[in-house]
Every structure is written in C-alpha cells, then in structure tokens.
Amino acid sequence: MSNFMRKISRRAIVQALIALPALSLFRNQPIVAEPDEIVEINGWILRRSDLA
C-alpha cells in the first residue's frame, strides 16, 4: 500500500467517488433550444415552440 493510500481514509475515498458526477457542472452546458427560433420542417416555416 502506498504512502498516499495509507494517509487517506476509506471515508474520504467514498466521498470523492460520490462527488464525481458533480464535475459535469463545470463542463459546457448543452445548448438549450430557443423557443422562438424559426425552423423549416416538411415545408412548414415554424417556431421551434410549435413542435412541442
């Protein structure tokens, strides 16, 4: 067992693993569709919100 592993508690390791998903908060947010955006689908000129 390395010095690092000896110094860190099992509890700290578990807490770090639980926190991992929260890192995604620091990644780029996905683009949220603008509801007033004009889209052309099947020949129709629509607002994106029309597609809801």
Place this chain on the structure above:
Amino acid sequence: MIFDSYEAYKQAGFKPKACILGSGPAGTTIARKLGAAGIPVVVLEAGSREFSDESQDFYRGKTVGDYYFDLDITRLRFMGGSSNHWAGWCRVLDKQDFEPKAWAPDTGWPITRADIEPYLGEVHDILELRDFRPDVPVSDDIRWVQLIKSPAVRFGEKFADELDKSKNIAVVLNTYATELAGDGKRVTGAKLWSNGQDAGIFSADYFVTCTGGLENSRLLLWSNQRSNGGVVPNAVALGRYWMEHPTFEGGNAILANYSEFEVDNSNEAFFSPTLAAMERLQILNFGIRLIESPYPSVKKLIADLACTAPSMAEWMSSQLDQRLHCAAQLYVAWEQAPLASNQIELSKVDVDHAGVPRIELHWKKSPLERRTLLEGLRLFGATMAQKNLGRVRIDDWISNGSDYPTTEETAGHHHMGGTRMGTDVLKSVVDANCKVHGMDNLYVGGSSVFCTSGQCNPTTTITALACRLGEHLGKVIAV
C-alpha cells in the same frame, strides 16, 4: 378623328407633326398629351375596332427556352391594344425598383421614381384609381403593399369618342407600319401595309413606336436590318434584356386571423420584401398574393401540420371553429433578372402576311430568380411565425428544387425590356427621355423601355411614363 382605312385618312388631308405606332395605353396616352398641347398627331393602329383572328395571326411567333404562352394569345392587336384583356391590377414600380442593385447585374434606371411621380395624378384619372395607401411594414423584412384592382380601362373604348371628336388627333385603323426607314440620324419614313397590300411610305417629323413589349423590338430589329443600321445605330442591346413576371403557386398559409390584413374585394392581400431584406439575402423583388382558401383546403392543411407540429395544429383547429376564413393559398410573382440572353430575335424561316419576320423569343428563368422564389417564401414564412400572424408551408417542388410546373399561371403576360432605357449604348436602346440613342426623331413608348421589371403589373408605370414622354415630346416639337 378615327379613320377605318389609310385611304380614308389620306383623303382627309391631315398634316401631323408626329406619328405614333400603336393605340394601346402608351400610344393613346401620348397622343392625348400631344393633342391637348395643340400638336397634330396621327396614331397608326394595325388592327381594327374589334378583335379578329386575321389580325391576331400577325402576332404568331415561336418561344425558345422555358415554357411560355403562344405569342398570339399573350397580347392583342386591335384598337386599345392589350388593355383589351388587361385584368386592371394597378401599382407603380417601387422606388427601390429604379435603384441599381450590386448583387443583380444590369439593374438600375437612368431615372428615379421621383421622375414619374408628377404624372401619377393624371394616371389616376386615366386608370380611374383612388390614391394608393403607403406600404405598411409587417416586419423589418416584409411590407404589406397595396395593389389596386381598377375597373380595367379599355383604352380603345374609353377614349374612342374623345379621339373621334379631336381635331388634333387622327387614329387610322387597319394600318400596319411594317418598317421604319432611317439614315442613322433620323427616321425618314414608315412603310405601310393596309387592306392586305403595300400602302406606300408615310412621313412625319417625329415617330413614336408604341406597339407593345414584344412588337417594339420586332419592328426596330426588322427596320434596322432593312436600313443597314439606320434606325437604331447602337443596336447591341436591341431586343435584349427582355423580362416577364414569372408567377406560380408557392404554398399555403394558415393565418391566426385573416382579418388582420384588410383584404380587397377578392379576399386577397399582397406582400413584398423590404430593400434591406433583398440586400441581405441578395434576392430580387417579389410579390406574395394571399388568396383565401376554401374550407376543405383548410382542413387538409391543418391535417398536414398535425404531422409536424401537433400542438400548433390543435390550436389552429380550435381557431377554425371560430373563424372559417383562416387559410390562404400563396401565389408568388417575382422580378426577373435583366439578362442579355433573354431576347427577341427575328425568325429566319417564318414571316407574317406582310413579309415581316415573326418573333423568336428566347426566354429562361435564372438561378437568381429561383433563389428569390424560395428565399422570398422563407422570408414571408419567418415573418408570419415571428409575429405570430400565422404559419406558412412552402410547396414541395420549390423546397426540393424540382422543375417549374407547366400547369400553373407561368407568368403575367407582362412584356418588358427589349428597348431598355439607359446611358450605356451597349446596354440600352433609349435614353432617359425614351429617345433612341443617336436618333433625333425616334422615341419608344411602353414597357419595352423598362430596365427592371419590379414585381408589380406594368400598366400603371407604362401610363406614367407615357404621360412623361408625351409632355417631353410636346415641348420638343413646340420648339
């Protein structure tokens, strides 16, 4: 005075200063202006007082390129000219139609709209129009425009009594000027054909050809060929830059409230782009005509919308219960790019009964126009959606780039260009006063002088230009 034959006219001993060829809106208007100024003028009309198959036959011709109407049905050859089948739709070319557009070669006039505006009062009297209301901006991209459907003045009928009683105007029917003779500076005479035979040479100090947007080019091409360039000394552009208003059904619309726009008596409303939108998209002018759809078409349209936007379709359905008039067909007519390759030529194989070569019209719509059609509908659709005024569906053949249908309106029977106005003798035939470049006494009236077509019906602008030319010519002759 109206004479039914050239023989009868000759016996009257009338001495005109000017000779106008053709009695349509341009010819009649110029004659009335000159007559009112006390200048004796003769109008030579190839046809008679009424339609006849024999007269129409002189208009047969051939079209090469895109599908177009038979040339003997797209115009009329009798007193009053093509005003006899005009639908009466009126609007003057937009200010922006006169301006050059960097993205469309060979656009721009040597005059502005302000040059014809002083004559619009007269035009309103002639065409029996009320005042036009200003355009209404619907968005930064789209204008709600007015197109007045007038009583469709038949010039031959409306002004027959006035012309008959006039001491200064002689209208000579059944008299066809087959060619002009010229020496490169002046027209020296017109060769006439009357009652099925040569009728000699006619002379006048001034000549004005007002034979129509196809026939002006034909007459001048043939005259120039016979005179070795003595009638149109700078003939590079002669017959070229011919234009129409292609017209097709472009799609449908469902409107939140059809009464949002004051429709006319035919339940129609008209829309055009702003100059800023044309410039941004690099397209030409266009007119979108909304026509109220019958109820079954509305249901079909909403059913189609339900496949794409169910909640919107559901809302539209609920609207339908309240308002049955909430859908429209969209027809699009657009400005045609002025192209030298769209041109009137003389047939090498076919002549009319007087021996004049018939027309061979070379006409094709350009990629710029195709883009104008698609982007124009997208622009209109986006405005309708953004403003929540309605939703637009573009027809599949436009969206997917298929060929133009051959079963639709095709065009407006609007014949423009061929003797276009300009300052560059290589790209125009007449100057800003409608005088043929290099000639002292030859003028052209009618839509053949148009440099660009705009999107609206040409008769109102033709009449305004004719008032302007009539006034100018009156001053020139009076000197």
